[in-house]
Amino acid sequence: MIAITLPDGTVKSLPSGSTGMDIALSIGRKLAQDALALKVNGQATDLLAPLSADSTVEIVTFDSPAGKDIFWHSSSHIMAQAIEELFAGSKFGAGPSIEQGFYYDIASEHRFREDDLREIEKRVLEISKRDLPICREEMSRTAAIEFFSTTRVDPYKVEILEETLKNIETVSLYHQGEFTDLCIGPHLPSTAKVKAVLLTNISSSYWRGDSSRESMQRIYGITFPSEKLLKEHVLQLEEAKRRDHRKLGAELELFMLTPEVGSGLPIWLPKGAIIRNELETFLKEEQRKRGYLPVYTPHIGNIELYKRSGHYPYYSDSQFPPLTYHDEEGKQEQYLLKPMNCPHHHLIYSSKMRSYRDLPIRLTEFGTVYRHEQSGELNGLVRARGFTQDDSHIYCRPDQLVDEICDAIGLTQFVFATLGFSEIETRLSMHDPANQAKYGGTAEVWEQAEKDVKEAADRMGIKYFIGVGEASFYGPKIDFIVRDALGRKWQLGTVQVDYVMPERFDLTYTGSDSQKHRPVVIHRAPFGSMERFIGVLIEHTAGNFPLWLAPVQAVVLPIADDVHDYASSVHQQLLAAGIRSELDLRSEKIGRKIRDAEIGKVPCMIIIGQKEKESTEVSLRRHRIGDEGRYSVSSLIERLLTEITGRT
RNA sequence: GCUGAUGUAGCUCAGUCGGUAGAGCACUUCCUUGGUAAGGAAGAGGUCAUCGGUUCAAGUCCGAUCAUCAGCUCCA
16 A cells, blocks of 8 residues: 555555556546646656555646646647648657647648648547547667657657657657657546647748758647637637737727838827827836936947947847948948947947946936847837837946846836736846857856846845846846737846946946946846837737826717817816816717727716706716716816826 | 738628629718717728739739738847
């Protein structure tokens, strides 16, 4: 007998050789039905693997992230089997589970089309009905190479075995019916667990992510243990579509993109410009309190500037080509559309002598930059070719550095909290020691910079994860990452430490010893890019902006013509108080006017009829809330202004 | 940039076998004057993304280009 400890602390005694299924059955039939796999002492294993020692176990179901991971991983195998049955000769690359489902990379003579996906879906469900047991088999690596060279010819699996797994003695294969895949597991006990499938799209990928290798066809899908869960998922996708900033941006007239201006070059429409302007004003106020000094710099700069900064050689691919012309003497000059603001700011720093008493100096600018992102990368506001960074550079002494990083983190946190972003991931972006060529500066400088970044992050008590190889070429970063409506991650705010640029630009200050010293630079941008931030904000709020940001804050809705004069005077009073108000004088019924204001996501509807006119009051209706009762005009204005200035 | 898909009125979308382009919403005008999410009628609105080809005839078939979407790759 062995002792099995369950997550709630109860201990069950079962015969040695019992499986996860036996444990689940001993707890309840429902659990046994839902059980997908087992965690033994924290390690995921197959449900039918026999246990021979005392252990702490947890039954894994679809409700847990581990359960979804296993479910979708097995699903990718089932899809591969379906594809193999339908399209003989298909070879399989990698087929992992991902955050929302799974994919499999396939090399096939056949070009997969939308219609094929429906056929494959049918076959997946058929394989599910066959209720094939999914069995693990362990063998030596050499035996597995033999297997994938002769029994099941799949050169990709052989390559994985020979390269990725070259230091591993024993590997595992999983069999289900005629299909076998090389896989570490664990997997579902049977194909029958998969009850609903949706194959979502076909794209391409490179074998092992290497663009010099052959390209494969990647099929994405998602599966569920019930039809009901699939329906919920489809509803979620539809909701995400409704929140898509590109759709809302057009509907609410916030911004536009047109090939007549150029791909990836957003134009801010009046309503979008209001939001951006409010956000800029907000940050400017906060920065003024924190001792930042505003500057302005031009949109283009001599190419020599970027060669000096080191940006040009590192990033020449993603810049617009230089503007080249010849001056009066025939000398050639080249200018670059500004891909970043830092070099300009460095020149401002070095435009005069700086004393250690002057530091830190915090230069700030909403600087518009242009980067030639690959066409396939462009995505509304969140990935554009022209965008504005809320860019500041803080020049400080080494002894001030950690304090300054902490202040920058604090400002970023304040900005995010004000805008209601609560689910932020923070990444410490460090350099990749295996790829030194990607970075400027010496090893000592990097060591110091990464230590400083960590110290500041720890002092600010932020939860973070380390991103190896995510650093910029001049230094490590603290990146603040949020998700869009579709769950895709976007980097917004960033705080970066830079010991490299001060060298390149020979930045100095005079110390108390009257000697020259090197300052350290912090690059920081709480919003990151105004475009991206607002794009994500649109999705985050679904276009229901807080009052202080709403392009139209109030709309005055008279019920009938005989109160138009009074309504118009209320509207004028709102405007005079600085509230962005509109007046709806259409000859529509009040229900219609309310509906249009609700659809337009206007936060306040000011409803005015005969009763309000007589008592010189107004009725307030809040967007998505409803009737809030009567107010005098002055008390309404006071209430709205309090909400606006408080940015709540 | 790569792979696949898409492109018809301001928006959402029909358009069969290749035979002179349709709906709803929005818009304009008129009627209607009302109490918390759609009052009624009429009207206007299109070089079917662009360019080229096949054909007696192309929104429809073929090719190229541009743009958008999904993913890959890249990312200061």
